[in-house]
Amino acid sequence: MSAQRVHGGTPDHPRVPRTIGGISGALRGSRRAQFFAELLEAQQGAELDGVLNAWWGRAMLDTDPDRDRIRAAAEAGTLPTTTMEEVLRRRRERGAQ
Structure with a gap:
């Protein structure tokens, strides 16, 4: 990827x-x-x-260009989120340090 x-x-x-x-x-x-x-x-x-x-x-x-849509989703509580642990796991899978 x-x-x-x-x-x-x-x-x-x-x-x-x-x-x-x-x-x-x-x-x-x-x-x-x-x-x-x-x-x-x-x-x-x-x-x-x-x-x-x-x-x-x-x-x-x-x-x-997506600023207003992202802000509205964040305020509505519908913006997809992830944990730091998930970010680190994905980075390890891709070989990042």
């Missing part, structure tokens, strides 16, 4: 570029202002990288 890309993007051209412009362009509403506030306070290096990584993940969620 191989990993499948979800909702567009490739490793060379992700749906949301890992840049300040890419992230800010993908964020919804007031989240963009929150991103810039954290970005302006971060020091260059690991702290800035952490802000960019965290907000890139949020931007990816904001641009997910």
Whole structure:
């Protein structure tokens, strides 16, 4: 079994570029202002990288075409879930460490 890309993007051209412009362009509403506030306070290096990584993940969620459906299912309690033990078991079966 191989990993499948979800909702567009490739490793060379992700749906949301890992840049300040890419992230800010993908964020919804007031989240963009929150991103810039954290970005302006971060020091260059690991702290800035952490802000960019965290907000890139949020931007990816904001641009997910299934975002509203998934959120509604989560709120309704109908979103399929799994345990961490099940995730680890699947990884072991695929030979992941």
